[in-house]
Amino acid sequence: MADHFAAAAKGSRERTTPRLVEPDTEQALHKQFLDNGWTDQLPIVLPTEERVTEMLAHTSRKPDEVVGRMQSTANRGLWEYTVEKVAVNAVMAGANPEYFPVILALAATGISARSSTSSSASAMVVINGPIRKEIGMNWGIGAMGPFNHANATIGRAYGLLSQNLQGGSVPGDTFMGSQGNNFCYNNITYAENEERSPWEPLHVTKGFKKNDSTVSVFWGCRSVTFNLGLREKYWREHVHDMLLGTDAVSAPCLVLDPITARQFIDRGGFDTKDKLIEFVHNTARMPAGRYWDLQLIQNYRYPWATFGREPLASKLKAKEDELINIWEPSDINVVVVGGETNGYWQIVGCNYRTSVKIDDWR
Secondary structure: OHHHHHHHHOOOOOOOOOOOOOOOOHHHHHHHHHHOOOOOOOOOOOOOHHHHHHHHOOOOOOOOOEEEEEOOOOOOOOEEEEHHHHHHHHHHOOOOHHHHHHHHHHHHOOOOOOOOOOOOOEEEEEEEOOHHHHOOOOOOOOOOOOOOHHHHHHHHHHHHHHHHHOOOOOEOOOEOOOOOOHHHHOOOEEEOOHHHOOOOOHHHHOOOOOOOOEEEEEEEEEEEEEEEOOOOOOHHHHHHHHHHOOOOOOOEEEEEOHHHHHHHHHHHOOOOHHHHHHHHHHHOEEEHHHHHHOHHHHHHOHHHHHOOOOOHHHHHOOOOOOEEEOOOHHHOEEEEOOOOOOOEEEEEEEEEEEEEEHHHHO
């Protein structure tokens, strides 16, 4: 892995950003950060040495320790960044120092929240485990909105560190998202409502212990379908319609209020996540002709099918009117969040990328 990073970094551009900027008025410094593209165009907290030092005090890692490597495009070259550089961006985002291990764990994924794709993707971040309560995160009413300081600033810090520590994110140069994506302001960052979920939490599904604190990163978030509860008669058909509204290259992540989670058990008997995921897998089907005619599938799935990758290769052999599964069970995810004011729920089209243990960054 180290050789891979070294080889990829050979083509990276030389850094020109100074560790410290010259003293100036607060107004002038804010303008300097804005003019240099170091912000997300919103006001920031200026990263003074005192503030950065306070942030660094909340991890046992050394300031010059390498956290990870990141790049804005696949061929630009990986940029290496340290604990101190992550701390600077955490301060800029307005994060409290006690949030810092979470932000470090996000940085350690090496997954950019500002990766360039013309389809204007965003990230989704789900936080699990005891850390949720320790730093006062929200997993109930309004958890996915702008109502909680930890949720909001951790997600914003992830975006800022991605933008700055991969060497920038400039429209028309290193960012080619044709329409852009408003989710990028805080990358849909929230904690899972583990206490009210009828199933095991996401991080347990991914192989962690229940008492581990983790961050999980999803990528895509270009399509969202939305509904209220499950009707008694046609709920299966309604779920089918929602799934067909999810872009076919981004797997469905069911983001359920606890009310709807329980309805899936009451209506469908899905007392385990695996049963619900298998239902989604079997429900999300379309004629092969329509599937292969989708431009996204032509761009990103058809080449692999011609190279023989399964199950795509077998799907390519199907007759035009033959129903084929759009996604595999391993691609489908379920997260429970919300305050049970009503049974609203959504399907977010996003691919699971990785989970990182926060405790390793304390």
